[in-house]
Amino acid sequence: MKAYQLQSNGGIDALSLIDRPxxxxxxxxxxxxxxxxxxNYRDLLVAEGAYGSGVKYPLIPLSDGAxxxxxxxxxxxxxxxxxxxxxxxxxxxxxxxxxxxxxxxDLGGGIDGMLAEYVVLHQDGLVILPDHLSYVQGATLxxxxxxxxxxxxxxxxxxxxxxxxxxxxxxxxxxALLFAKLYGARVILTSSSDEKLARAKNLGADETINYxxxxxxxxxxYELTNRTGVDHVVEVGGTGTLPQSLQAxxxxxRVSLIGVLSGRGNVIDPMPIxxxxxxxxxxxxxxxxxxxxxxxxxxxxxxxxxIDRVFPFSEAKAAYHYLKSGAHFGKIVIEID
Numbered sequence: 001m002k003a004y005q006l007q008s009n010g011g012i013d014a015l016s017l018i019d020r021p022x023x024x025x026x027x028x029x030x031x032x033x034x035x036x037x038x039x040n041y042r043d044l045l046v047a048e049g050a051y052g053s054g055v056k057y058p059l060i061p062l063s064d065g066a067x068x069x070x071x072x073x074x075x076x077x078x079x080x081x082x083x084x085x086x087x088x089x090x091x092x093x094x095x096x097x098x099x100x101x102x103x104x105x106d107l108g109g110g111i112d113g114m115l116a117e118y119v120v121l122h123q124d125g126l127v128i129l130p131d132h133l134s135y136v137q138g139a140t141l142x143x144x145x146x147x148x149x150x151x152x153x154x155x156x157x158x159x160x161x162x163x164x165x166x167x168x169x170x171x172x173x174x175x176a177l178l179f180a181k182l183y184g185a186r187v188i189l190t191s192s193s194d195e196k197l198a199r200a201k202n203l204g205a206d207e208t209i210n211y212x213x214x215x216x217x218x219x220x221x222y223e224l225t226n227r228t229g230v231d232h233v234v235e236v237g238g239t240g241t242l243p244q245s246l247q248a249x250x251x252x253x254r255v256s257l258i259g260v261l262s263g264r265g266n267v268i269d270p271m272p273i274x275x276x277x278x279x280x281x282x283x284x285x286x287x288x289x290x291x292x293x294x295x296x297x298x299x300x301x302x303x304x305x306x307i308d309r310v311f312p313f314s315e316a317k318a319a320y321h322y323l324k325s326g327a328h329f330g331k332i333v334i335e336i337d
């Protein structure tokens with residue numbers, strides 16, 4: 001079979017297409033013919049050696065993939081040959097709280113990931129795809145969608161009438177927009193592109209802010225919420241935007257920190273968190289139980305993931321470069337014919 005492998009932490013140029021023997025099954029394992037994979041910002045960090053010391057090279061990258069079960073090992077009962085499945089991000093995080101041990105099972109980081117024609121995963125590390133989604137659509141779910149669901153639903157307990165601030169229009173933010181509107185929330189969304197803001201409006205965003213034209217966007221959020229602030233912020237920027245998010249959230253509100261797109265390492269003033277009684281929560285994707293609950297909602301309401309562009313398997317490097325450009329709206333997918 002063919003697979004892509006990061007030979008080192010040397011960035012996108014370290015990604016190579018290689019030939020490997022088709023993987024063999026052990027008890028409890030499942031052989032999957034991968035049909036599509038999708039990219040997350042985390043995959044750039046892995047390629048550039050900025051994701052922590054737990055990554056060992058060479059490595060097959062990408063956590064997100066969907067495909068068809070083509071063989072099962074002894075004792076497999078959760079899936080059968082012919083099932084359409086997606087990987088879960090942490091192969092060992094089934095339910096409950098994330099543990100240090102479970103953190104070592106992240107696909108495309110701690111262990112080989114999904115950017116291959118065939119992969120073997122344990123039956124516990126899979127979910128069944130919603131019936132109405134294609135493999136390309138299903139491949140967008142494991143990281144970005146579960147992260148947004150965890151932030152707003154599993155921990156955020158979002159309800160009708162809540163207000164939500166979303167930063168940007170990447171995978172997590174577009175999924176968060178879909179979920180927030182599903183629950184009847186009001187959504188305020190920021191971007192530097194008027195074109196992207198218009199597309200977000202078409203998806204249901206109630207208010208939009210161009211943060212290049214309005215650099216003090218937290219003040220605009222405050223005005224749009226009758227000088228109260230929003231109930232939820234899905235914070236993808238990191239230290240570059242967190243101070244403004246803490247100003248934009250209401251007293252007693254919630255900020256879900258899920259990304260570091262604008263940087264990390266700067267000093268953050270803790271006083272707004274204290275004085276406003278803000279819940280600041282770190283969201284590191286989610287468990288299989290969360291994934292299954294999310295898929296139930298996606299199936300029931302026939303939600304459609306937002307996909308910007310689909311690249312063929314032969315152009316995996318180009319997909320990485322497109323992600324790095326930041327030009328995308330929603331998810332970037334690599335389809336494996």
